[in-house]
Amino acid sequence: MRLAELSERSGVSTATIKYYLREGLLQPGRRVSATQAEYDGAHLRRLRLVRALIQLGKVPVATAREVIAAAEDESLDHHLRLGAATWALPHGPEPGEGDPEADAAGRTVAELLEHIGWQFGQEAGELSPAYRKLVTAVAALRRLDYPCDVAHLLPYARLAARLAVTDMDLVEEQPTEAGQIEAAVALTVLYEPVLLSLRRLAHAEESARRFTDGGTGGGEV
């Protein structure tokens, strides 16, 4: 297909596609004349991934390039390629240096991972942005005196483990390795708002059930 059709089918303007081509986020098309190139399904799919990363994942252009490079690095094994691609996604604030709450939070997180038996999580340890984000979040809860010891965090960790099984089943539905890596990146980014908004809707439901007469758990109003 030509540039105009690629634009129409992806919903990305031709100016933005040209920008992505210049920035190396989109592989060049097959030249068919001095001024025209031919694009295919691989370009369309990449374009949608780039758009998902940049517009939904709020990933900066330079990081999107790293994510794509990691996803395509044939020298890494499948697990590492999935990991490298998703590690590059934004994770939020880092723990403060020498913050006593961060130190205590770090011990809580280490204890939690040991308790639930996540071997990879422990190995990756402080190298992993997700690990550091968790320490930051637990430190914030500690500072506010909200409950965040291992006993409180454990149900969340168990639910996260179930979620990961559901997520990885979706990833494995993709027939090709490249498709799986793309799916891992896209599902990490795109299922985060799904999960958070479902949690908030479930809060409303659970709160209605507990605190109003009209809730499912109560009688008729």
Added chain:
Amino acid sequence: MRLAELSERSGVSTATIKYYLREGLLQPGRRVSATQAEYDGAHLRRLRLVRALIQLGKVPVATAREVIAAAEDESLDHHLRLGAATWALPHGPEPGEGDPEADAAGRTVAELLEHIGWQFGQEAGELSPAYRKLVTAVAALRRLDYPCDVAHLLPYARLAARLAVTDMDLVEEQPTEAGQIEAAVALTVLYEPVLLSLRRLAHAEESARRFTDGGTGGGEV
């Protein structure tokens, strides 16, 4: 306690505390002289909540003021006060107007809520920011041709329902109503990064288990 001690105990600079006082985010202290005021535990707790909303929740100052006002509105019942406070929290992008994917996504979300039997979610319908955020996220998945029909979303909705029970148990641990409302706001904001980072750590664990020899599911390396 005096301003200096409030600053030290909350970790918020005196300049920022004065700004929160001017903006009405923090209730004034009890005047003890022309230049000094006395603050207590209620100020400390409010300050930590304001800081959590603004620094962790990325809530704008005007919205933080609305969240606090809703949480303190005695005319609302407990369920509505919890809801009003958490609805004011940021939810991410809204669905596009007249977007065909958003329309299809809206039908999927309505079907999902009916299927799982969330009565409050259905009533609140399009009024709820969480509902609209879910539609936006499902529309994005549709556009990328990722699986997001009711069958795929249902396991996430079921996990969200379990999460909500865990969350509301934590809220109900707080002895006072004001404390419960504060906890609902703080846990909505503060447990989101906990949940997302645990999900990413669980991904790493599940990926290692499936795709490497050293994973828990495989043999010894």
